[in-house]
Amino acid sequence: xxxxxxxxxxxxxxxxxxxxxxxxxxxxxxxxxxxxxxxxxxxxxxxxxxxxxxxxxxxxxxxxxxxxxxxxxxxxxxxxxxxxxxxxxxxxxxxxxxxxxxxxxxxxxxxxxxxxxxxxxxxxxxxxxxxxxxxxxxxxxxxxxxxxxxxxxxxxxxxxxxxxxxxxxxxxxxxxxxxxxxxxxxxxxxxxxxxxxxxxxxxxxxxxxxxxxxxxxxxxxxxxxxxxxxxxxxxxxxxxxxxxxxxxxxxxxxxxxxxxxxxxxxxxxxxxxxxxxxxxxxxxxxxxxxxxxxxxxxxxxxxxxxxxxxxxxxxxxxxxxxxxxxxxxxxxxxxxxxxxxxxxxxxxxxxxxxxxxxxxxxxxxxxxxxxxxxxxxx
Amino acid sequence: xxxxxxxxxxxxxxxxxxxxxxxxxxxxxxxxxxxxxxxxxxxxxxxxxxxxxxxxxxxxxxxxxxxxxxxxxxxxxxxxxxxxxxxxxxxxxxxxxxxxxxxxxxxxxxxxxxxxxxxxxxxxxxxxxxxxxxxxxxxxxxxxxxxxxxxxxxxxxxxxxxxxxxxxxxxxxxxxxx
Amino acid sequence: xxxxxxxxxxxxxxxxxxxxxxxxxxxxxxxxxxxxxxxxxxxxxxxxxxxxxxxxxxxxxxxxxxxxxxxxxxxxxxxxxxxxxxxxxxxxxxxxxxxxxxxxxxxxxxxxxxxxxxxxxxxxxxxxxxxxxxxxxxxxxxxxxxxxxxxxxxxxxxxxxxxxxxxxxxxxxxxxxxxxxxxxxxxxxxxxx
Numbered sequence: 018x019x020x021x022x023x024x025x026x027x028x029x030x031x032x033x034x035x036x037x038x039x040x041x042x043x044x045x046x047x048x049x050x051x052x053x054x055x056x057x058x059x060x061x062x063x064x065x066x067x068x069x070x071x072x073x074x075x076x077x078x079x080x081x082x083x084x085x086x087x088x089x090x091x092x093x094x095x096x097x098x099x100x101x102x103x104x105x106x107x108x109x110x111x112x113x114x115x116x117x118x119x120x121x122x123x124x125x126x127x128x129x130x131x132x133x134x135x136x137x138x139x140x141x142x143x144x145x146x147x148x149x150x151x152x153x154x155x156x157x158x159x160x161x162x163x164x165x166x167x168x169x170x171x172x173x174x175x176x177x178x179x180x181x182x183x184x185x186x187x188x189x190x191x192x193x194x195x196x197x198x199x200x201x202x203x204x205x206x207x208x209x210x211x212x213x214x215x216x217x218x219x220x221x222x223x224x225x226x227x228x229x230x231x232x233x234x235x236x237x238x239x240x241x242x243x244x245x246x247x248x249x250x251x252x253x254x255x256x257x258x259x260x261x262x263x264x265x266x267x268x269x270x271x272x273x274x275x276x277x278x279x280x281x282x283x284x285x286x287x288x289x290x291x292x293x294x295x296x297x298x299x300x301x302x303x304x305x306x307x308x309x310x311x312x313x314x315x316x317x318x319x320x321x322x323x324x325x326x327x328x329x330x331x332x333x334x335x336x337x338x339x340x341x342x343x344x345x346x347x348x349x350x351x352x353x354x355x356x357x358x359x360x361x362x363x364x365x366x367x368x369x370x371x372x373x374x375x376x377x378x379x380x381x382x383x384x385x386x387x388x389x390x391x392x393x394x395x
Numbered sequence: 396x397x398x399x400x401x402x403x404x405x406x407x408x409x410x411x412x413x414x415x416x417x418x419x420x421x422x423x424x425x426x427x428x429x430x431x432x433x434x435x436x437x438x439x440x441x442x443x444x445x446x447x448x449x450x451x452x453x454x455x456x457x458x459x460x461x462x463x464x465x466x467x468x469x470x471x472x473x474x475x476x477x478x479x480x481x482x483x484x485x486x487x488x489x490x491x492x493x494x495x496x497x498x499x500x501x502x503x504x505x506x507x508x509x510x511x512x513x514x515x516x517x518x519x520x521x522x523x524x525x526x527x528x529x530x531x532x533x534x535x536x537x538x539x540x541x542x543x544x545x546x547x548x549x550x551x552x553x554x555x556x557x558x559x560x561x562x563x564x565x566x567x568x569x570x571x572x573x
Numbered sequence: 574x575x576x577x578x579x580x581x582x583x584x585x586x587x588x589x590x591x592x593x594x595x596x597x598x599x600x601x602x603x604x605x606x607x608x609x610x611x612x613x614x615x616x617x618x619x620x621x622x623x624x625x626x627x628x629x630x631x632x633x634x635x636x637x638x639x640x641x642x643x644x645x646x647x648x649x650x651x652x653x654x655x656x657x658x659x660x661x662x663x664x665x666x667x668x669x670x671x672x673x674x675x676x677x678x679x680x681x682x683x684x685x686x687x688x689x690x691x692x693x694x695x696x697x698x699x700x701x702x703x704x705x706x707x708x709x710x711x712x713x714x715x716x717x718x719x720x721x722x723x724x725x726x727x728x729x730x731x732x733x734x735x736x737x738x739x740x741x742x743x744x745x746x747x748x749x750x751x752x753x754x755x756x757x758x759x760x761x762x763x764x765x766x
Contacts, residue, residue, distance in 0.1 A: 042493065043446040043477060043500050069746035070493045071449050074526040077757055081525065090522050096450045096547060140453060143460075159460030166457075176549055177453060239680045242656035242720025253680050260686040261630065329631060329676055329689060331658070340676065342661050357659030357676065365723050391450050394746055492748040527756050527763050528747070 035062055038376075042070050046148050046380035049390035052367070056376055064371040066364055072394040079354040084110050084320055087351070089180050094358070094392040096177045098137035100129045101334035102392070103182045105341035106354075108263060109330040110184040113322045113345050116314055122186035123264040124306035128199070129172060129181055130332075131295040131302070135206070136165050136177075137335035138288045141387065145285060146217070148380040149226060154217050161209050164202050171195065184320070186313035196303050207296040210289065218286055227281035231370040231382035234279055241366050244359045245337020246291065246387050250276050250283035257333035269301045281378075284385035288335070319349045336360050336387045360393035430569030437507065438561040439469035441482040446500055449487025451514040451547040458550035465550075470557050482509050482560075485537065487547070488516035488523055489530045498536055509564070511556055512539045515546045522546065607632050610652065610688065617647055625693065633691040641694040642712045645675070649717055653682040654690055657714070660724035662732035664759045670695040671732050671758075673711060677718070696734050704733035704755060705742065713739035731757040 038054050041047025051067040075094065079087050091106050092099035104126070111118065118126075139162035146154025166176055171192050173179035181188050217223055233243070238251035248255055256273040258266045274290035276283035322345030331340035337359030344353040363386045370382050405413050447455075458465045470482070477500055489497060501508065512533055515521030520531035533539065540563060543556035604627065611624045611632050621640045625633035636644045648654050654677045663672040675692040679685035699707045713736035714721050725736045726745045733755040736742060744751070754761040 042496055043444065045445045049447050049449070049452075069748075070490060070496075071488065072490055072492065072528050072746040073449075073488055073523050074528050074756060074763070077761075077763060078523070078526055081763065093450055093522065097453045140456065143456065156461050159457065160462055163457075163460065163462045176457075177547065239655050240719050242658065242718070244658075248680070255680050255686065327633075327691075329691065331689075338658065340659055342659060342674070342676065344663055353661070353663045355659060355661035357661075361723065361727075362658070362720070365720060490748075525763050527753075527761070 040379065046383070048384075048388075049394070052379070052383065054371065054376065054379070059375050059377070061371045061374050061376055061379070064368040066367050068361075068364065068390060068394050070394065071391045075395045076354055076356065079351055081350060083349040084114075084184060084351065085316075087354070088183060089178070091356075092178060092180060094356070094395055095137065095334070095336075095389055097140050098133050098335045098389075099177060099179050100126075100133040100182055101137070101332060101339065103180075104130060104263075104332040104334070105330040105339055105356075106343070107182045107184055108332070109328045109341045109343045110320075112328045112330065113326055113343060114184065114316070114320050115323075116185050116316070118186050118264075118314060119311050120265075121190075121307045121310040122312040122314075124302050125172075125187050125191060125312055126182060127265055127269070127302050128299055128306075129169065129179070129187070131299050132165050132169055133179075134335045135292050135295050136162050136169065138292050139165075141288065141335070141384075141389075142213075142285075145381075145384050148384050149223065151217065151220075151223065154213070157209075157213065157216070161206060164206055168199055168202055171198070183313070185316050186311075188313070190312045196306075200300065200303060203296050203299050207293060210292055213289065218289065224282060226378070227285060227381050227385070228278075230281045230378045231284075231374060231385065232278070232280045233284075233366060233370060237369070238279065238366075241369065242362055243337075243366050244362050245333070245335075246287040247284055247363050247366065247385075248337065249274060250287045251279035252277045257331060257338055261331070263330075263332055265302070265305075268305065269298055271298060281381050281385040284387070285381075288387065321345075321349055322347055322351075331357075334359060336389060336392065337363065356395055358392045358395065360388045360390070361395075363388055364393055426569075433569040434564055434567065437481070438564050441470050441509070441557065441560070442480045443470065443482045443484045444477045444480045444500060444504065446477075446483070446497065447486050448489055448493055448497065449514070449516060451487035451517075454547040454550055454553065455484060455486050455513065458553050460550075463550040463554065465554055465557065468554065468557055468561070477504055480504055481507055482511065483537070484511045484513050484553075485517045485533050485539075487514045488521070489533050489536065490528045491530065492528070494530055494533075494536050497533070501537055509540045509560055510537045511541045511543060511560060513543045513548055513553060513556070515544060518542050518544060603627050604629055606684075607688070610690070613652060614644070614647070617651065618644060625691070630687045631689050631691060633693065635693045638694050638696060638711050641692070642714065642717070645677075645692065645714050645717045648677060648690060648692065652690070653685060654679045655681050655718075656720045657718045657724065658689070660721055660728055662728045662734060662757065664698070664732065664757065665695075666698070666759050668695075669698045671698045671709065671734055672696075673728060673732075673734060675714065675718075675721070699733075702733040702755060702758070704729065705735045707733075707735075709733050710735045710737055712737055715739050731755055733758070 035055050035057050038056055041051040049070050053065040053067055054061050055063040092102045095102045139158040143155045143158040170176055173181040233251050235252045238248050238253055254273055254275045258271045259273055272294055274287050276287055324347045327344045329342045331338050339359055340357035342355040343351050346352040512518050516523055517533050520529055523529040541556045541560045543552055545552050607627045611627055623635040625635050658676045658678050661674045672693055672695050677690040696711045697708050699709055711734055725739055728734050729742055730744050730747050
C-alpha cells in the first residue's frame with residue numbers, strides 16, 4: 018500500500034552521494050518540529066529547520082480578545098515557564114494603561130518568575146538527559162522540579178498554567194507561612210542541583226559527547242542575534258535582569274554566568290548555573306520583600322489604551338530575552354500583539370551550527386540551544 | 396469398511412476448508428480464555444508513540460517522573476520506533492500542519508492501536524477554538540478511545556485516563572482486528 | 574488613568590480604608606541619552622527620517638521604504654547596534670499600507686544595552702494580495718543584520734510582504750498548502766468572529 022505523502026513531506030533528491038533525511042516530527046530527538054538534514058556519510062552538509070507544527074495563531078487571536086482575557090492563551094506557548102511568558106505582556110499593558118504596581122506585588126512577581134525559571138530549566142535538563150540517553154538525568158530533574166511546582170501550586174492553585182500575573186499586580190497574595198516553606202524548599206533544591214555535577218556535568222561520557230561540538234563563536238553569537246543562555250555560553254555578558262532591570266531586579270544582586278567556550282557543553286551548563294543564581298535571587302527577594310501590603314491594583318473593567326500607542330517590553334525568560342510589542346488604538350483589544358521569543362531567535366543558529374557536524378551530535382546541539390518549539394511557533 | 400480417519404477425509408482439494416473449520420472450532424472453544432490472556436498482555440504493555448503535538452507534552456513528561464511514575468501501570472515513556480507501539484497519546488493542539496503527519500503516524504502503527512486525546516485542545520480545540528490554524532478536536536482525524544480533559548490535564552488525570560483505557564481493553568474482543 | 578485605579582488590600586476590603594492609587598505622572602522631559610541617539614540619525618539623514626517617539630530606552634524612527642536600507646546601514650556602522658530582536662508587521666488597511674517594525678538592539682556596546690531602536694517602514698498594500706508577485710515589497714535587511722533571516726520569512730508569510738534581496742523567501746510556520754490570505758492581515762477574519 019502506498020500512501021500519498023502530504024505536500025512538503027516528500028524528500029528532495031540532491032545527488033547520489035548526499036541523502037536527505039527527515040528528523041521529526043515523530044522522533045525522540047526532535048520535539049515538535051522537523052529538521053531536514055542532508056547528510057554525506059555521517060556528516061551533515063546542510064540543515065533546514067521546519068518549525069510551525071504548533072503554530073496556533075496566538076497573535077491573531079490576541080486581536081480579538083481584550084487585555085484581560087488575553088492572559089490565559091498568552092502563557093500557553095511555554096506552560097512550564099508561564100509566569101515569565103506573561104511577564105512582558107503584563108508589563109506592556111501596565112505601561113499602556115499607566116498603572117504603577119505596589120512594592121510587594123513586584124517582589125511576588127520576581128519570586129514567581131525565578132521559581133518558574135527553575136521549573137522550566139529542570140524540564141529542559143530532563144529532556145536533555147533523555148536526548149543523550151542519560152536516564153538518570155531525566156529522573157532526577159523531573160522529580161526535583163516537583164518541589165518547586167508544589168510551591169507554585171500553593172501560590173496560584175495550578176500546577177503549570179498559573180495565569181498568576183495580571184496587569185496591576187498578581188492575582189493572589191502569597192499563602193500564609195509561605196516564606197518559611199519557600200526558603201526550606203529552595204535551600205534543599207539548591208543542595209540537590211549541586212549534586213548533578215557528579216552525575217552529569219563531570220561525567221566523561223557527557224563531556225566527550227558535547228565538548229567542542231557545535232561551537233558558536235562570540236562574534237557569530239552577536240551577529241546571529243542569539244539570546245539567553247546561548248549568548249552567555251559564547252562569552253557575551255548580557256542578561257536583561259542586570260542590563261535592563263524591570264520591577265525590583267535593580268534592588269537585588271543579580272550575578273550572570275558567562276562561559277567562553279561556546280560549545281554544547283557550555284550551553285548546557287549555563288542554565289544549570291543560572292538555576293543556582295535564581296535560588297540566590299529568591300532568598301534575597303524573600304528577605305527584602307515587604308511583609309504585608311496590597312498585591313493588586315484594581316482596574317476598571319475592560320481597560321483601554323490611550324489612543325494610538327505602542328510599547329515594547331522585554332524580560333529575561335528561561336530561554337533568553339522575551340519581548341512583547343503591543344500596538345494599541347484605544348480600543349479594548351490590542352491592535353497588534355507580537356511576541357519576540359527567545360526560542361525563535363535561537364533557531365537561526367541551528368543550521369549554522371549543524372553544518373559539518375556529525376549526525377549523532379544533532380540532538381545534543383539542537384537541544385542545547387535552549388529551544389522550546391511550541392514557543393517558537395506561537 | 397473401517398473407521399474413516401481424519402487424514403483420509405482431507406484431500407488436497409478440501410484442505411483449506413478443513414483448516415478453516417478447525418480454526419472456527421478452536422476459536423469457539425478457547426477464544427474467550429485466550430482473549431482474556433491476550434488482553435491481559437496488552438493492558439500492561441501500552442507503549443505510546445513518541446510524538447508531541449503541543450504543550451501537554453510537559454505534563455506527559457511529568458507523568459513519568461519519579462513522583463507519578465506511570466511505568467508501574469505498564470505505560471513506558473519515550474519509546475523510539477512507532478512500529479512497536481500500540482498507543483498514541485495526542486498531547487494537545489492539532490494544527491493543520493500537524494494533522495496529516497499525525498494520521499500518517501497512526502496509519503503506520505500495527506494493529507491493535509489505541510488513541511488517547513489528552514487536553515482540551517485535542518478534544519474540542521479548547522482555548523484555540525477560533526484560531527485559523529487549529530483543528531476543532533481530533534475526532535475527524537483519529538478514532539479516539541479515551542478523552543482526558545484539562546488544560547493541561549494533571550498527571551493524575553492522565554493516569555486515570557490510561558487506567559480507563561485498560562478497563563476498556565479488558566472488555567474488548569481480543570481478535571477484533573483479525 | 575487617575576480615576577480608574579484603586580487598590581484593594583488582600584486582608585480587608587472595607588470601603589472607608591480603600592486607598593486610591595495616585596495617578597502616575599509621566600515625566601514629560603525627553604531623556605537625554607535617547608535624544609542624542611536620535612539626533613545623530615537626524616543629523617545624518619535630515620528630512621528623510623521622522624522621529625516618532627523618544628521614550629525611556631526606546632527611540633522610534635520612521636523611514637520611507639527607499640531609505641530603509643541606508644538608514645539601517647548607518648545604524649549598524651555609525652551607532653553600534655548589532656542585532657535585530659524582532660521584526661513585526663502591522664497592517665493599516667485605511668492607509669493602504671503595511672508597517673514593518675524592526676526592534677534593533679546592541680550586545681557589543683554596553684552603553685546601548687538598555688536601548689532598543691525601533692525602525693519602522695511602510696510597504697504598499699494590495700487589496701488582493703498575491704504574495705511575492707505584487708507590489709507589496711520592501712528591501713531586505715539581511716545583508717546588514719543577519720539575524721532578521723527567519724523574522725523576515727515570518728513577516729512574508731503572515732503579511733505577504735516580499736523582501737527583495739532575501740535569499741530564502743520561503744514559508745516558515747504556516748502549512749504548505751495554505752492558500753488563503755496572509756493570516757495576520759486585518760481583512761483575514763478568523764472563524765466565528
